[in-house]
């Protein structure tokens with residue numbers, strides 16, 4: 001168990017159930033924040049201290065437009081500092097408790113770097129993209145490495161939208177002309193008002209959100225960086241679905257089995273006390 005182990009209060013649990021997200025302050029200590037920020041520039045230059053290239057590396061220095069939000073998925077496989085954050089037991093425990101799962105395992109992480117002037121990310125529900133797993137649900141811990149301001153392209157949540165049905169995947173995640181297009185359609189279908197809360201928080205703050213909560217982020221029109229580490233969890237009992245193959249993560253499916261291998265989808269926490277042993281042995 002880590003010394004900085006976090007647990008939710010009753011009040012935080014009920015705010016998650018009401019709004020579809022809950023803010024948890026001081027998830028990261030100042031030293032870890034500094035170390036993680038340093039890793040961001042190395043990662044996007046292709047310097048991976050664990051030797052592996054991440055599963056998705058969507059922005060490369062010198063190749064991609066400077067006004068795009070930079071994104072890497074599964075940096076935990078490539079970088080030791082990111083791994084020490086993403087594979088924390090308390091993140092799994094909170095996600096499992098909020099979702100009523102027997103435990104939680106990593107589905108994937110997201111490294112998001114939105115420098116000054118970088119464009120928006122379309123509003124979406126994470127569960128829209130989960131038809132490749134069974135049960136098809138995620139619960140996420142989003143952690144900011146910078147103090148955020150509303151005009152700085154911080155993450156924004158639509159309050160109560162976790163109670164809406166799952167919509168199809170959005171057409172464009174990176175830099176859509178209008179980041180709210182599909183959100184407006186979804187709200188109209190359920191005749192709901194769109195009540196958006198931008199997360200204004202200090203570096204190291206986490207937000208846990210439900211897989212159906214609509215969220216996205218606007219362009220960074222502020223004067224500072226906006227970096228976050230996002231830990232997307234799924235149930236520890238999740239398996240590959242027979243219905244859909246994920247073009248990237250389907251690579252980790254073994255022929256003739258729907259079981260998810262703990263080398264690629266480690267179990268962070270289980271209510272019966274289990275946690276993938278390799279995580280702490282590796283550390």
Ligand SMILES: O=C(O)CCC(=O)C(=O)O
Nearest residue numbers: 110112155216217228230
């Ligand atoms: O940090 C952001 O702006 C959004 C991250 C996000 O939507 C995600 O990782 O699913």
